[in-house]
Amino acid sequence: YEGVNFVDRVSVKEIVRYNEGAGRKVVLVDCGVKANIIRELIQRGVEVVRVPWNYDYTDMEFDGLFLANGPGDPDMCSEAVEIIRKQMSRSRKPICGICMGNQLLSKAAGATIYKLKYGHRGHNQPVRMVGTEKCFICLLYTSVDARTLDKDWEELFVNMNDASNEGIRHKENPWFSSQFHPEACSGPVDTEFMFDKFVETLKQS
Helix, strand or coil: CCCCCHHHHHCCCCCEEECCCCCCEEEEEECCCCHHHHHHHHHCCCEEEEEECCCCCCCCCCCEEEECCCCCCHHHCHHHHHHHHHHHHHCCCCEEEECHHHHHHHHHCCCEEECCCCCCCCCCEEEEECCCCCEEEECCCCEEEHHHCCCCEEEEEEECCCCCEEEEEECCCCEEEECCCCCCCCCCCCCCHHHHHHHHHHHHC
């Protein structure tokens, strides 16, 4: 598993478009995206432009950026991280990340990624939204060292069992992510609001 870029193996090689002309346009960076992420976005009335994991989309016309899930080691995806940084330096357009997308956004925000000693397996992990008393039951595996985030970023979700980070957000710009899967068909669906929040920020941008 170590030393192999599995994201490159599972990502599309050419641009794929869904729901063309539907409304706001979202570039989806395919790191091994689950089909239900695409369905969740389409159900919310947006056009989805699925691009390879290392595709430079920064000169494309779009309303928001979605960083998808995928397998493997985020440290193998330095090209994707540099493109995210390039996009953030150019624009305040909304960004949302899930799983691998959360890790890539976190790396672009200066953070270090580490593998949990005891992985959060199953669908029964309690995660609290920082600054609230809201707690959700989620599915997740890896974590971000929130102490290494740049000063403009903060934690969005924290695991209640071991206090590991499970999501980040920018303090000013509409950029946020989660380590858990809000689209998980086989697990809890009470975090689907992540998609709603992302689409709402598209309309505001």
